[in-house]
Amino acid sequence: MAASILEVSGLGKRFGGFVALENINVTVATGERLGLIGPNGSGKSTLVNCLSGALHHDSGTIVFDGRSIDGLPAYQRTRLGLARSFQLPKPFRSLNLLDNLRIPLLYTVNARHGMRLSDGAIGERCHALLADVGLADKARRLPRDLTQVEMRKLELARAVASAPRLLFADEAMAGLSPSEIEEILAVLFRLNEAGITIVLIEHIMRAVMSFSTRLIVLVAGQKIADGAPQEAIRNPEVERAYLGE
Amino acid sequence: MGAARFWVVSFIVAVALLLLTRGFISNEYYFFAAYQVLQFIVLATAWNILGGYTGYTNFGTGAFFAVGAYTAVVLHKTTSLPLPVMMLVGGVMSGMVGFGMGYLTLRLKGVFFAIATLALAIVAQTLIVNWDYVGGSRGIYVIRPQHSPIYGSYIQYLYSLMLALTWISVAIARTIERSTLGLGFNAIRDDELAAEAGSVPTLKLKLISTTLSGALMGMSGAPLPYYVTYLDPASSFNLSYAVNSVAMPMIGGMTSWIGPVIGAVLLGTIQQLATVTISSALNLLIVGVLLIVFVVIAPNGIVGLVQARRRARIR
Numbered sequence: 001m002a003a004s005i006l007e008v009s010g011l012g013k014r015f016g017g018f019v020a021l022e023n024i025n026v027t028v029a030t031g032e033r034l035g036l037i038g039p040n041g042s043g044k045s046t047l048v049n050c051l052s053g054a055l056h057h058d059s060g061t062i063v064f065d066g067r068s069i070d071g072l073p074a075y076q077r078t079r080l081g082l083a084r085s086f087q088l089p090k091p092f093r094s095l096n097l098l099d100n101l102r103i104p105l106l107y108t109v110n111a112r113h114g115m116r117l118s119d120g121a122i123g124e125r126c127h128a129l130l131a132d133v134g135l136a137d138k139a140r141r142l143p144r145d146l147t148q149v150e151m152r153k154l155e156l157a158r159a160v161a162s163a164p165r166l167l168f169a170d171e172a173m174a175g176l177s178p179s180e181i182e183e184i185l186a187v188l189f190r191l192n193e194a195g196i197t198i199v200l201i202e203h204i205m206r207a208v209m210s211f212s213t214r215l216i217v218l219v220a221g222q223k224i225a226d227g228a229p230q231e232a233i234r235n236p237e238v239e240r241a242y243l244g245e
Numbered sequence: 246m247g248a249a250r251f252w253v254v255s256f257i258v259a260v261a262l263l264l265l266t267r268g269f270i271s272n273e274y275y276f277f278a279a280y281q282v283l284q285f286i287v288l289a290t291a292w293n294i295l296g297g298y299t300g301y302t303n304f305g306t307g308a309f310f311a312v313g314a315y316t317a318v319v320l321h322k323t324t325s326l327p328l329p330v331m332m333l334v335g336g337v338m339s340g341m342v343g344f345g346m347g348y349l350t351l352r353l354k355g356v357f358f359a360i361a362t363l364a365l366a367i368v369a370q371t372l373i374v375n376w377d378y379v380g381g382s383r384g385i386y387v388i389r390p391q392h393s394p395i396y397g398s399y400i401q402y403l404y405s406l407m408l409a410l411t412w413i414s415v416a417i418a419r420t421i422e423r424s425t426l427g428l429g430f431n432a433i434r435d436d437e438l439a440a441e442a443g444s445v446p447t448l449k450l451k452l453i454s455t456t457l458s459g460a461l462m463g464m465s466g467a468p469l470p471y472y473v474t475y476l477d478p479a480s481s482f483n484l485s486y487a488v489n490s491v492a493m494p495m496i497g498g499m500t501s502w503i504g505p506v507i508g509a510v511l512l513g514t515i516q517q518l519a520t521v522t523i524s525s526a527l528n529l530l531i532v533g534v535l536l537i538v539f540v541v542i543a544p545n546g547i548v549g550l551v552q553a554r555r556r557a558r559i560r
Contacts, residue, residue: 054438078444090439092432094500103432106425108444162444 005030005166005197006051006082011060013043013050013221020046021221024060028166028199033192035212035229036201039241043221044201045087048168052084053077065165079108083164087171087201089151091143097154098139101126101161108162126161133157133187149180156187166197173204181207209233217241248420255419259412263405267397276404280472282513283407284465288486289493289505290414291461296491297499298427299454300434301350305362306490308369309459311481312339313466318379318476321387327394328406328468335467336460342369343459347452354437363487370482384477387470403468414461418502430454462490485529489513492536498548507547 006028013021021043028034038044049055051062053074062069064082072080083104092100105122109115117125130136133153138145146154152172159167169188173181185207192198202208208215208229215232217225219241225232232238246254266279288306295301313335320331346365353361374382393402421427429450432440441447470476489512497508512535516528543550 052442054441073446073448074441075444075446078442084442086439086442090436090442092435092439094435095428095431099428099431103428103440103445104443106428107446110425111444158439158443 003029005065007063008051009061009063011047011050011057011062013046013055013057019221021050021057024218024221024223026216026223026226028197030165030197031192031195032197033188033211033213034197034199035208035215036199036218037203037205037208037215038218041220042218042241044218045170046221047218048084048170048199048201052082052168075107078104078162078164079111081163081165082168083159083162083166084168085152085155085159085170085172087174089143089155091146091151091154091158093143096140096142097130097135098123098126100143100154100158101129104158104162129157129161132160132190134183149176149183152176152184153187156184156191160191160196164196166199167191168199168201170201171203172200173202173207185211205233248423251419252416255412255416259408263408267401267405273398273400276398276400278517280400280404280407281517282510283404283411285489285493285509285513286411286506287407287414287465288462288490289497289509290411290418290502291458291465292490293494293499293502293505294418294421294430294461295454295458297494297504298421298430298434299451300430301354301451301454302356302359302491303346303362303455303458304359304487304491305346305366305369306462306487307482307484308362308366309339309342309462310466310469310486311369311373311478312342313463314469314476314481315373315379316463317467317470318385318387321470322378328402328471332406332410332464332467336464339463339466340456340460342463343455343457344452346459347448347455350451350455351448366482366487370478373478373482380477382478384475385470386475389471389474399471403472406468407465410461410464414465415502415506417457417461418505422502426450426453485532488529488532492532494546496535496539496546498546498550498552500545500552501548504546504548 004027008024008026011021011024024047036044046055050057053072056071064080069077069080092103102122105125110117127136127139130139133156135150135153135157143151143154156169156172173184176184181204188198188200188211200208200211212229214227215229216223217232217238224237224241225235288310292303292306295303316335316338317331320326320334346362349361350358373379379385389399393399395402395405429445432443432445433447433450437447469481493508493512494505496512497506498504512532515531519527519531539546
């Protein structure tokens with residue numbers, strides 16, 4: 001297994017004249033729990049979009065698992081094992097929870113070499129995934145019957161259904177109560193123990209600090225800190241960005 | 246019921262229907278009217294593959310339908326191919342138009358895509374109007390062969406062909422609905438970004454959807470010149486095809502294969518009855534009124550009403 005699962009070098013993204021990301025260099029080690037923070041508009045979500053393929057970056061290279069994925073469409077990146085959850089949950093509204101999970105299973109796991117699952121096995125896997133996030137009893141419900149925290153769990157379960165090696169959790173906890181945050185964190189810890197490298201994009205500092213083994217700080221499209229969480233937030237530039245002069 | 250079994254069962258139903266109608270009905274008019282209803286089942290089913298399953302509204306049904314019809318006209322003038330082959334070629338031609346339309350989805354979504362399909366229909370009509378070989382704007386007469394290739398009159402032959410196409414279309418729609426492909430279509434309808442993140446190859450699936458939908462519409466248009474024997478752009482590109490193929494799945498229900506069938510049988514029959522008993526000008530008014538009624542009281546169509554009742558009983 002390679003020591004680093006993701007290597008981003010010199011990544012840049014512009015929207016017209018606005019520089020959203022500039023010369024971002026990030027290495028994610030296999031099995032790591034990486035936190036990504038930054039003020040609103042600092043480019044966190046743009047970075048996730050570029051890495052997951054929802055947007056195409058203008059410059060730089062992305063190497064995932066020893067292979068360049070520049071220019072690959074999003075669905076192929078997911079197939080390779082790079083999954084994401086969305087900041088605002090995007091469930092498939094007309095499908096029940098089981099079918100929501102069945103889609104990534106059918107299109108990712110079954111599309112990989114030598115991994116074809118039978119219908120029964122897929123059904124079992126969907127039930128198991130729902131049970132993992134505590135939604136087992138709502139398997140046949142529609143997403144509109146879910147609460148906000150359940151929706152976040154569904155979002156995570158769907159990302160995990162594609163059997164990823166690396167997961168970007170984009171603000172999976174925004175707007176949740178402290179106890180709900182604990183629930184989501186517990187899910188994320190379990191996933192990490194199961195061998196999934198996780199990049200957590202989050203505003204809630206308490207959650208980020210307790211989860212991450214390393215922290216990256218983005219400000220105005222540039223990486224200004226990268227290191228152990230306690231050191232990173234004590235970096236003078238980070239303090240200036242968050243608290244002002 | 247598995248997909249293979251549905252093909253067999255629906256085939257038996259179609260054959261039974263064919264034998265019963267051909268055996269017991271002698272009035273030619275009934276075949277003439279039934280052909281219309283069947284044609285609308287095909288159009289509504291084809292529209293629903295793109296509009297209902299995949300979530301892209303197509304107002305250009307008339308274009309696909311007419312591409313099929315005019316392909317048959319060209320083949321009629323240049324070759325002596327049998328009609329089923331003409332239908333296949335018509336399907337290929339309109340399938341190609343559908344494939345091209347699929348690339349529109351790269352840039353256009355929702356209402357903008359719908360407007361573009363309307364524009365597509367107008368462009369296609371303009372081309373035909375200015376193409377003298379197929380009659381241009383004054384239209385063209387198509388002489389039916391003197392004898393039907395199979396037992397019975399020519400209109401009975403056309404009816405039999407359309408029944409076969411109906412069987413194929415409905416069985417295709419039903420197969421897709423329960424397949425990985427259908428689930429992928431639904432994912433695109435619900436959220437394209439999330440579908441892509443769930444590893445659904447959205448562009449490929451959208452191209453499959455537009456091509457298949459267009460091809461079936463074209464196939465149903467190919468026998469039209471022989472059905473009406475006089476084809477002109479105004480009638481073959483008629484807006485009523487677009488309106489009906491949108492309204493029928495909406496009234497029947499867009500989530501299931503049976504929805505467009507119910508909608509087409511209901512609306513198609515009512516329109517035929519109105520044409521004979523009241524006036525043919527009333528057709529679109531009936532469609533419009535029914536559409537408004539359904540949008541208000543049953544936005545998910547007749548199938549949606551049944552499903553909601555069933556779900557309420559489970560709870």
